[in-house]
Amino acid sequence: MNSFGRLFKVDIFGESHGLGVGVSIDGCPAGIPVDADDLEPDLSRRRAGAKGTTPRKEADLPEIMSGVFKGKTTGAPVTIFFRNTNIQSGDYENLVASPRPGHADFTGHKKFGGFNDYRGGGHFSARLTVGIVAAGVLAKKILKDITIESKLIEAGGSTNIDEALDKAMADQNSIGGIVECRVKGLPVGLGEPFWDSVESLISHAVFAIPATKGIEFGSGFYSAKMTGFVHNDSIIDDNGTTESNYSGGINGGITNGNELVFRMATKPTSSIAKAQKTMNFEKGMVDELEIKGRHDACVALRVPPILEAITAIVLADLMLLEQKSNRIYL
Amino acid sequence: MNSFGRLFKVDIFGESHGLGVGVSIDGCPAGIPVDADDLEPDLSRRRAGAKGTTPRKEADLPEIMSGVFKGKTTGAPVTIFFRNTNIQSGDYENLVASPRPGHADFTGHKKFGGFNDYRGGGHFSARLTVGIVAAGVLAKKILKDITIESKLIEAGGSTNIDEALDKAMADQNSIGGIVECRVKGLPVGLGEPFWDSVESLISHAVFAIPATKGIEFGSGFYSAKMTGFVHNDSIIDDNGTTESNYSGGINGGITNGNELVFRMATKPTSSIAKAQKTMNFEKGMVDELEIKGRHDACVALRVPPILEAITAIVLADLMLLEQKSNRIYL
Amino acid sequence: MNSFGRLFKVDIFGESHGLGVGVSIDGCPAGIPVDADDLEPDLSRRRAGAKGTTPRKEADLPEIMSGVFKGKTTGAPVTIFFRNTNIQSGDYENLVASPRPGHADFTGHKKFGGFNDYRGGGHFSARLTVGIVAAGVLAKKILKDITIESKLIEAGGSTNIDEALDKAMADQNSIGGIVECRVKGLPVGLGEPFWDSVESLISHAVFAIPATKGIEFGSGFYSAKMTGFVHNDSIIDDNGTTESNYSGGINGGITNGNELVFRMATKPTSSIAKAQKTMNFEKGMVDELEIKGRHDACVALRVPPILEAITAIVLADLMLLEQKSNRIYL
Amino acid sequence: MNSFGRLFKVDIFGESHGLGVGVSIDGCPAGIPVDADDLEPDLSRRRAGAKGTTPRKEADLPEIMSGVFKGKTTGAPVTIFFRNTNIQSGDYENLVASPRPGHADFTGHKKFGGFNDYRGGGHFSARLTVGIVAAGVLAKKILKDITIESKLIEAGGSTNIDEALDKAMADQNSIGGIVECRVKGLPVGLGEPFWDSVESLISHAVFAIPATKGIEFGSGFYSAKMTGFVHNDSIIDDNGTTESNYSGGINGGITNGNELVFRMATKPTSSIAKAQKTMNFEKGMVDELEIKGRHDACVALRVPPILEAITAIVLADLMLLEQKSNRIYL
DSSP, X not given: OOEEOSSSEEEEEEOTTSSEEEEEEESOOBTOBOOHHHHHHHHHHHSSOSTTSXXXXXXXXXXXXXXXXXXXXXXXXXXXXXXXXXXXXXGGGGGTTSOOTTSSHHHHHHHTTTOSOOGGGGGGSGGGHHHHHHHHXXXXXXXXXXXXXXXXXXXXXXXXXXXXXXXXXXXXXXXXEEXXXXXESOOBTOOBTTTBOHHHHHHHHHTTSTTEEEEEETTGGGGGGSBHHHHSOOBOSTTOOBSSOTTOSEETTEEBSSOEEEEEEEOOXXXXXXXXXXXXXXXXXXXXXXXXXOOOSOGGGGHHHHHHHHHHHHHHHHHHHHSBOOSBOO | OOEEOSXXXXXXXXXXXXXXXXXXXXXXXXXXXXXXXXXXXXXXXXXXXXXXXXXXXXXXXEEEEESEETXXXXXXXXXXXXXXXXXXXXXGGGGTTSOOTTXXXXXXXXXXXXXXXXXXXXXXXXXXXXXXXXXXHHHHHHHTTOEEEEEEEEETTBSOHHHHHHHHHHTTOOBOEEEEEXXXXXXXXXXXXXXXXXXXXXXXXXXXXXXXXXXXXXXXXXXXXXXXXXXXXXXXXXXXXXXXXXXXXXXXXXXXXXXXXXXXXXXXXXOOSSOEEEEETTTTEEEXXXXXXXXOSOGGGGHHXXXXXXXXXXXXXXXXXXXXXXXXXX | OOEEOSSSEEEEEEOTTSSEEEEEEESOOBTOBOXXXXXXXXXXXXXXXXTTSOSOOOOOOEEEEESEETTEEOSSOEEEEEEOOOOOGGGGGGGTTSOOTTSSHHHHHHHTTTOSOOGGGGGGSGGGHHHHHHHHHHHHHHHTTOEEEEEEEEETTBSOHHHHHHHHHHTTOOBOEEEEEEEESOOBTOOXXXXXXXXXXXXXXXXXXXXXXXXXXXXXXXXXXXXXXXXXXXXXXXXXXXXXXXTOSEETTEEBSSOEEEEEEEOOOSOOSSOEEEEETTTTEEEEEOOOSOOOSOGGGGHHHHHHXXXXXXXXXXXXXXXXXXXXXX | OOEEOSXXXXXXXXXXXXXXXXXXXXXXXXXXXXXXXXXXXXXXXXXXXXXXSOSOOOOOOEEEEESEETTEEOSSOEEEEEEOOSOOGGGGGGGTTSOOTTSSHHHHHHHTTTOSOOGGGGGGSGGGHHHHHHHHHHHHHHHTTOEEEEEEEEETTBSOHHHHHHHHHHTTOOBOEEEEEEEESOOBTOOBTTTBOHHHHHHHHHTTSTTEEEEEETTGGGGGGSBHHHHSOOBOSTTOOBSSOTTTTEETTEEBSSOEEEEEEEOOOSOOSSOEEXXXXXXXXXXXXXXXXXXXXXXXXXXXXXXXXXXXXXXXXHHHHHSBOOSBOO
């Protein structure tokens, strides 16, 4: 439900236009240095501001509510809260009758019997990912010398992302994108048969990022067109280094010590200014809908730090499971 | 680890060349009629035999060890065991020194300190999926009028699958494939924010199927090339029916009542007869490896019933969570 | 760890002398009316103030941080925070060298490598139970017509509790007590074999209440002295009503529809003003210790509302599991 | 439900008069030597045979179905099955109409809509504990130098247990008892705040043992009559050794390095030969019931090895959580 992870457990709460959004990390080893400044670099990368991102600016000031004492984690749950400050909820009142196509407005309403907080997507909003980024900062500290890097490699079908953005914005439209993630320095042996392969856990968490439509590891979908002879990565030394890396660093669901590589697809932002048609439940007919809120022209632009955080969270959990409890961070 | 699901919980155990493989389903509602004949159709679809599948034939005779009384589930765990009968373990002894590229031989050895059962992949083998298929039969009964259909839509880059197989087999090689799954009749509202979206749970389970390299829902990776105006599925009636179905039947991680559609990529079988090079840990050098075991030329051929079972398991769990406990099946 | 429950999941965070303490409830059905006034009666019963309770007074003002919209739960996590206001942390600095006997000072220090927040017991403090009481209020609403009542039936070995308190306070000492809980109106069938009997789940949660030393159901420890003929509760009608109730309302771990009855023992408060001897780790020798903080002479006095909340939390979870999902509260 | 433990996870399945009973242990470290002979001593202590135990004799021959290769655990789930051999199910047919007082016959029937296997208590039977004892043998190996010892210290209100048994048997009646458990050699620091105190986890598992009515740690219920000054255990050396041990080796839910001590109460066996009265649902009236099955006059006699196994299972799980993953047993 709103909890993910076995030993490094990340709980998400909050709403886009409520008091704020938060995260609580249970099982975080004691002794990790953490303060608001540590969180800022990744929060800042996630924050809106650049071309193609929403005009809604949130300061994302973290309030550390528990689990930190004298600047270090205590071993108790670390809870961090981000108050919402820049809210224009009036924008959303008309969406009750007219659920936005491509959004959770209709499904959220049905699932929760109309009691859901529908303002700005409520609990379904991508704003919730701010807590994930914060948890990711702690996870990255546990991973120490392991480096995780994500970047947007294509948007709107083009690698000239700037151009693709200009076109979408001029048209009051939005575009999707592909984000790649690469992890260096992983040990051999992370991942848990039978159900908790590295791919299983990463994909589970990645599909919690709003707008995700697909994920592939190593050769991914292209592998379906390959032969085994080409696809098999020959091991060439005692450490398990492979000549090629079609496996994306995973065999049998377990890391093999080579670079972990995967890509995910983000659909175009559902909220667009351009007029669309959809059901108006008040009028009982299909009608035109104009969305007045503030939105990203390409939400994939903001995905890389979130994807890194997600990846760090999964890997930190597997590291704690595998090696030593790291109950105390040294 | 080896357990998946919240209310309809599926535990997997066993090894490819040990005594057998099994499954235990905890949380299965009482009163579901079940016997060996019910299991046979899906087990038979998964079984080897057709062109391109391994010469190893297993009868897959289910022994129902617990949880069934007078032909119906009792509410206690349903445990089903399949004894291995057609084993040629001598095939595998040479692989201890020389881990097969693309396989879990190296990672399994490292993870478990050399104590793993390496025969035929041991606990990592696709043979373990026989238990999943059995659990899927029970899950499908819970889903009643919901229909799940999977098929191989492409292999070795071709839709002429027969031809692609002939070529691979002639070359002692293997090929990958793409399997699609479609689910009709789902209610609106399955899926659990924030971490347990329908895509999260399905992808988690799908990546437990050996050889899976990617998964995509609805428009999938293609969505990255689309605009929001085209991608947004307009709602056109009170039930939430949409004009297009780029979402693949899911919004905000929750089923929207339209057809659930997704595809997965299966890599080419790692075990091939054709000679390959890889590290020989005994000799301490890269050497030629010839794999003598019996294998599928295209393991994707056997995936459809497994994918249906996986999908049914996830959806049955979400149905039990969502609607009524179905503690008793009526 | 800090999470309890399967469908009605209660997460606890915070510290006695940090920013505050909180609770987050995941899986709470949508549509439950809740505001600060609803929480006050039980919070007030738990609060200090009466004879024998600590002079530390906390207003316990709940800040509802998420999961409530227009006065009703939304189906998303309900997070409630209570800021600490009445803190005198100077009281605790000397306890770093000299861990209080009977407290978690020594074990908490060792477990978390000295990074624990030691002020007032930190995350081990009974102050954390304020969040449990808040969660209990929501749980009680789910239980509707089921009534839960706890009371202190004995303190310091006497049923004249007032007198026992006077004596303890005059002596700068503390006393233990026994609290009984009775639940009326439960349906037949709550509880989950094999590991999650009603007793298993209740005792699990009850032993999270600081200072608990024992629990017994129905005849409890006295049953060890009885014969089966006397102990067996004869069923006397179609509803399963029993003539006696030595079982305490549970058979085979499952509620039988009769009154649920259990008792727990609370040890005397460990913190006493009276001088004690214990190890002084700074001096490296056993020394005299005087505890200056503010404490309850009989912490059992404050247990009844906490015990009711714990019981409600367990039973609400089992109700959601058993009957219908109650995804929406009607 | 039927699964217990976080890293050392024990799943129970089977029925008293079905094919057999089993256990599956997921998360068991690789490399633990195990064979049927290792299991026999504890299985033998649990087995019937002595005075006061049931005439039903089961050989309890373990069939290791998975997870062991070349005599050592592999890291995959260890599944062990015990076929039932000595069944007289005819004994139980009359109990469908007339549920035995004190048993799960009535509650099991109601909970599972009449689909439960009612023969000999089915899945509720104490026969299921044979799997727990087997899992306990593995857990004890993980605990290495830690010793766990349980014994029956009182039965039928007397410490002359032999005499108490004679009396009960002569009267076709049954008696309860108290079993004590002591654990030596535990490190400081096991247990997980807030909900997973050592007492919480042990009591959770102990109440899964059929017929348990109470549990107390250290001073237990007697603590309610004590003062803090007496109850507080003074620490007297650097290791945390305490002068007294009223805490029973636990402070704040965390082991303190002293002896862990607790006691549990087992009610008298519900099945007695002596005629009783109870509801007959077929006749629609209260009637006399004579139970013809074979039963223990004092089931507490058989509890000690089960209690040791339960304790070992909980502590092994906490050890794996706390110290190092022990993924590989060395």
